[in-house]
Every structure is written in C-alpha cells, then in structure tokens.
Amino acid sequence: MKKYIFIPLIVFTVIAVFLSNCKKMNLRESTTQDPNILEYLQKDSLHRFTKLVEIIDRAGYSSAMSTYGTYTLFAPTDDAIDAYLKQKNIASIDQISETEVREMIQFHLLEEVVQTGEFNDGKLPSVTMLGQFLITGVVNEGGASLFRINRQANVTQPNIIMGNGIIQVIDNVLTPTIFTVAKLVEQNPEYSIFTQALKETGYYDTLNSVKNADGTPRWVTLIAETDEALKAAGIADYATLKTKYNKNNGNPKDATDSLNIYVAYHILPDVKYLADIVMASSHETKVPLEVITDKLVDGKKVLINDDEYATLDSVVHERGAELDQSNSDVSAINGVLHRALTHFSVKVRQPFAVYWDLCSTVSELTRLSSIYRKKTYLFDYGDGTTLKDIKWEKSCLKYRNGVQGYLGDYWQVGLGTSGSNTDALGSCSGNSWIEFTTPLLVKGKYKVWFCYFEQNPGKAVAVQGSFDSIPLTSALIQFQEKISTVDTAKIGEMEALGWKWWAGAKKKAGTTASRMLGLIDVKVTGRHKIRFNLISGSNSDCNFDMIHFIPLGENQTRTRFNPDGTIEVTDK
Structure with missing residues (x-):
C-alpha cells in the first residue's frame, strides 16, 4: 500500500490569526433576553457559585460578565473552590492574592462561545484570556461519559446559554501551568x-x-x-x-x-x-x-x-x-x-500524494463554528491579510456551503465579472487572480490535478495555474466545462486527455471535474504557492474545491471523494 496524505481527515486546527479585519465576524446576530453570566451565577437557585462570584468581583471582571460579549466561562462550584483552598492550605479566598484571582478567572474564560459539541480530544480552538490553551477529552466515570477539561475537571452541567456567552459548570478549579x-x-x-x-x-x-x-x-x-x-x-x-x-x-x-x-x-x-x-x-x-x-x-x-x-x-x-x-x-x-517511547531521528523521505481540500484547511474558516459547513459566508478583503493562506485581488471572497463539492462546500470566485449574490449576501467584485499556500509537500515530482464544480456552461472563461510562479501548461481551467460522460471503464482514456473523475460513486455527474494542470518538481520540502490567473472571458461562479498533488508513477485516479466526507479508494 502506497502512502499518501489526505488533508484533512478531520478538521485541522492550529493557531489561527483572528479575522480582525473581517466585518462579518460577529457570531451573535441578534440581541437576547437571556440573563448574563454574572446574573445567572448570582441568582443560581442551588447557591453553587457564591465563591466564584466573589472571585470574579475581586479579579475585576464583574463588569465584563455583566455586559455584552461572547464568552465561555468554565465555572467551578463552591465545593470545587473549597477543595482548591484546602489543597493550597488556606482558609478563605481573601488569602489569595489579587494577581492569582485575576489569573484564575482569565484561565477559566474564553472570548468566544464554545459548546461541548465542539470539544474534541485536544485543545480548544482559542486560548484562554490568560493566553494558555485548554485541552478537552471524554472520560467514563460510574458508567457515564463526561467531558474532561485539562485533565483536571469534569463538566457537570454543560452549555448553559447566557445573553453574553455560555457557562460550562465544572467540578474542580483549573490550574494553569507555570513552566516553559x-x-x-x-x-x-x-x-x-x-x-x-x-x-x-x-x-x-x-x-x-x-x-x-x-x-x-x-x-x-x-x-x-x-x-x-x-x-x-x-x-x-x-x-x-x-x-x-x-x-x-x-x-x-x-x-x-x-x-x-x-x-x-x-x-x-x-x-x-x-x-x-x-x-x-x-x-x-x-x-x-x-x-x-x-x-x-x-x-x-x-x-x-x-x-x-x-x-x-x-x-x-x-x-x-x-x-x-x-x-x-x-x-x-x-x-x-x-x-x-522509542528513539527516532531524521529520515530520508519519498514523495507521497497530497489530497488537499481548499476549505477545511483554512483555520480562520473552520474556527467559525456557526459558519463552517453550515452556511454561505463572505470574507472581506480588508488589507489583504484576512486569510493567512489565501490571497486574492480585491473585494470579498465567498465561502459557499450546501453544494456538491467535497464536504459540501468550496470557495467561489467571480473571475472577470462580479460573483453571484448567493443567499442575498451581496456580490464580490470580479477578480483576475487568486492564490493559495499549499500544505507541506515533500520534495519530488508530482502531477497537479485541479478539482472543481462546473457552473454556468454558457460563460466561457480560461484560467491558468502556476506553481511558485512557474506556469502549469498542460491545460487551462475552463470552469464552464464538464466531463462529457463518466464511464468507469474509460478512466484511463480520460486521464490520457487530462481529465479525471474525482467524485465518488454516488456522484457520477460530469460536473465534478478535474483537470491535470501540469507536472511540478518540488525542489524543497515545505509549503509552496499555487496561483490561478484569468487569461480570458468571465464567469461569476468559478468553484475551487480540491487540488491533488500525486507523485509521478503512482495511480492518479484511484481515490475519490463524496460530498458527505466519505472517501472511496478504487483499483482504477
């Protein structure tokens, strides 16, 4: 079995640059009559948070917890705080320094709403207000599965929705690390x-x-x-x-x-x-x-x-x-x-296939849990740095969801003309180019396949790809064209003509097309630039879905991708 890399099998999360220049970043879209976080803690009918309210006040966060925001508070109960005080061998909260209570609140507080449905076996998508990550996982205690935070506390009451965020009740105080x-x-x-x-x-x-x-x-x-x-x-x-x-x-x-x-x-x-x-x-x-x-x-x-x-x-x-x-x-x-557990050192590597989904590797998108794979969205151009690994000429860039692309989404760009006004969001001005930073490619020779979804067959457009500024000359991308017929018995003939069918068996329409753009020789292992330049014509709906880098000598057509995220590996 030959090795390959598929990016991603699950959503890639790394440290992202917050989209401060994107005007459509607000995650809350309306006001609410729900109580705010501090009010809930103060009026809890079980009186579980009297000590936490005292700590919030001493830390100077009462105003923040009372006003508009999108916070996640991991809220330890009085019993949890009593156990913490006992562990520190002190009698009351008054014996904790102001610096410590401030850092305690900061470590329990995120400046975005994170529900337990977004927890995974790893770090949360953003740092706490103290500047450290929290990690989450699932444990089984007494026959019940519980979310565990930082290997220190369990969530005992999840997802209490407030007017200014969300509360996750926990049974222990979280303590930050002090070591590099x-x-x-x-x-x-x-x-x-x-x-x-x-x-x-x-x-x-x-x-x-x-x-x-x-x-x-x-x-x-x-x-x-x-x-x-x-x-x-x-x-x-x-x-x-x-x-x-x-x-x-x-x-x-x-x-x-x-x-x-x-x-x-x-x-x-x-x-x-x-x-x-x-x-x-x-x-x-x-x-x-x-x-x-x-x-x-x-x-x-x-x-x-x-x-x-x-x-x-x-x-x-x-x-x-x-x-x-x-x-x-x-x-x-x-x-x-x-x-x-064992010794390892630098090793010599062979190039291997990279199947790159252009949406799910953009951390600025995937961290938007209310947007990613849920609805269409426009990313503002800002100063050109809105998305770290995608650059385009001007205006905005459309993330299109609920479509036939892999994972049901793709980037949609109007080339030579303005883009469509999808979902009444407004249209983005026409662009003449868009550029992506690739995942890491091991040095070696590859065929480059561009996978798209055909749209607007009457609007002819010609687009040329380039890799690290070197034009890819095997074929131009014509987004209005599709594979005339999909015949699994003629996959080899299609490949010889520079086409391949990259969708799974459930999607045999020729609209999910892939063009072989050219051969590349990656001289240096690392991340590179692939750019698409408008040559002629115009099309308001040019759909950028996947790019495949497959080493020479390997089967170029055996892996196919379904909109629901499933992957099919065939012999052809």
Whole structure:
C-alpha cells in the first residue's frame, strides 16, 4: 500500500490569526433576553457559585460578565473552590492574592462561545484570556461519559446559554501551568540525557522563551525522548549520544552539526497537541526541509515516522516511534510537550500524494463554528491579510456551503465579472487572480490535478495555474466545462486527455471535474504557492474545491471523494 496524505481527515486546527479585519465576524446576530453570566451565577437557585462570584468581583471582571460579549466561562462550584483552598492550605479566598484571582478567572474564560459539541480530544480552538490553551477529552466515570477539561475537571452541567456567552459548570478549579517547555523537560529526571542535549545545542534557551525576537508569542512543540527510550537504542548517557551524532564539526550549537539536527528534528513550530498532530499527517520541524509524518493506528496509537512506500519489488514498512499518550499533551506557557517511547531521528523521505481540500484547511474558516459547513459566508478583503493562506485581488471572497463539492462546500470566485449574490449576501467584485499556500509537500515530482464544480456552461472563461510562479501548461481551467460522460471503464482514456473523475460513486455527474494542470518538481520540502490567473472571458461562479498533488508513477485516479466526507479508494 502506497502512502499518501489526505488533508484533512478531520478538521485541522492550529493557531489561527483572528479575522480582525473581517466585518462579518460577529457570531451573535441578534440581541437576547437571556440573563448574563454574572446574573445567572448570582441568582443560581442551588447557591453553587457564591465563591466564584466573589472571585470574579475581586479579579475585576464583574463588569465584563455583566455586559455584552461572547464568552465561555468554565465555572467551578463552591465545593470545587473549597477543595482548591484546602489543597493550597488556606482558609478563605481573601488569602489569595489579587494577581492569582485575576489569573484564575482569565484561565477559566474564553472570548468566544464554545459548546461541548465542539470539544474534541485536544485543545480548544482559542486560548484562554490568560493566553494558555485548554485541552478537552471524554472520560467514563460510574458508567457515564463526561467531558474532561485539562485533565483536571469534569463538566457537570454543560452549555448553559447566557445573553453574553455560555457557562460550562465544572467540578474542580483549573490550574494553569507555570513552566516553559524547557522547564518541563528539565524538572523531569526521566529526560536527563535529552535535557543535556537541549542545553548543549542551545535549544534549551529557545524552548525557555515565551517571546520571539519581534515580541510576538513563541509557540513550540517538543517531542522528547526519555532516558529509557535512549537506553533501549544503545544510548546509555549523554556522552554516547554526543558520540553518535556529534560528527560534522564538533560544535553542537552549529545548525549543520548532526547532534544539533537530531535535537531540532524533535521541535515543531507552533503548538500542536496530539489531536493536531494526527490531523495533518505531516509536520515541519526546526530542521530546514525535513518533516515528521504521523499516523493513528487502531484509533489509539499515535506513531511518528511509521511509513510505508512502494519499491519496484515490494512494499517497505519503516517502523516509527510511538508517542506515550498518557504522558503527552503536557501544556507549557509557550507550547506543549510530548513523550516518545522509542528513539527516532531524521529520515530520508519519498514523495507521497497530497489530497488537499481548499476549505477545511483554512483555520480562520473552520474556527467559525456557526459558519463552517453550515452556511454561505463572505470574507472581506480588508488589507489583504484576512486569510493567512489565501490571497486574492480585491473585494470579498465567498465561502459557499450546501453544494456538491467535497464536504459540501468550496470557495467561489467571480473571475472577470462580479460573483453571484448567493443567499442575498451581496456580490464580490470580479477578480483576475487568486492564490493559495499549499500544505507541506515533500520534495519530488508530482502531477497537479485541479478539482472543481462546473457552473454556468454558457460563460466561457480560461484560467491558468502556476506553481511558485512557474506556469502549469498542460491545460487551462475552463470552469464552464464538464466531463462529457463518466464511464468507469474509460478512466484511463480520460486521464490520457487530462481529465479525471474525482467524485465518488454516488456522484457520477460530469460536473465534478478535474483537470491535470501540469507536472511540478518540488525542489524543497515545505509549503509552496499555487496561483490561478484569468487569461480570458468571465464567469461569476468559478468553484475551487480540491487540488491533488500525486507523485509521478503512482495511480492518479484511484481515490475519490463524496460530498458527505466519505472517501472511496478504487483499483482504477
């Protein structure tokens, strides 16, 4: 079985740039007569929140909890706060400092509404007001399934809708971490060898900082190896590790040194909990051009660099390293720490297929739970930075939902003319180009397939794709054209003509068309730019759904995608 990456199998969540320039960002669309959060806590008939109300007042958040907003409050009961005070060996809230009560409220408060239906086995989509992530999961206690927050508290009463947000009642106080990623590793004696390697290479300082040079927050993910994992690989101490890897120039702080590369390969940019890792299937590391891959096995094992690829003679299975789930997802003030159960290092990679859905990989869209896969929406152009990984010429960009594309959505652009006024939202001005930043592509040669939904057959348009500014010359995209007939017995003939049918068996209409745009040679593993330029004509409904990057020599047509999100893998 050849390996490939499908992006995404579940919605990719990473740290997103909030769409401050998008005028249509308001998640609440009308006022309400529901009580506000503070009023509910004060008037609770069971008198469960008297101490929380006192803490909110001392922290200076009474006004915020009484006025308009879109908050999520994780609300510990009086019993939970009493247990917290007992644990700290203090008698009353008055003995907690003002700084601590303020940080306590900030850690329990998000500035957007998050219902339990949006919880998953990983971090919530945005940071708390303290600037740290909360993680969620499900536990079974007494035969009942409960949502668990930060491995510290259970939700005992979910989704209490208020006029200014939502309350999730919890049975314990949540406590934030006070350690950086570097400190988490250093204070654990099980990581003594790896800690010394971090210090010798200079990466300890990198992982101990909460700010980048430009003052922005620094988020990092570290996959650390225990002494036990290293000893199982024949590395009994740091001296042995240094001898094994410190080969190039004897200076571990040099980025070209083998020991430096070994350590850097365990560091991922941004904060990625286990759920984030298994979403994307591959991730950049601090080593330029090198990535880690991952897979979820049997729904429970997370494996790093466990890969299969085909040779002329056989299928090769390269065993990877398992992540210890019970000791991973350890939050730090600047990221997250995971534990590897076995030793791993940089590996040589073969290119593999990337099936890229253009909507579900845009975090600024997917974090809008009231919009994504629910309704059509216009993203304002703003200053051109509304969406980090999509750029277009002017006006607005339409996210179209409830259609025949994969996952029932796609981006819709009017090229050469203004777009349609879908759902009476208004129309976006005509554009002459749109550009996307790709997922990570491993260096190698690929065929590029553009998947779209045909619309407006009488409006001829010609669009050319380019990859990193190099034109793709095999075919122009003509959004008014569809495959004349879909005959599964003639898939090879269609491919030879530069067409493929990419929809599943339930969608045999030729309107879901795919054009082979050209061949690319990816020289550098990483993310790249693919751009679409108007050559001639105009069409108000040009629908951008998926792009497939499939290595030369691999089957180009065997994977198909249904609007309901199911995937079909065939022999053809």
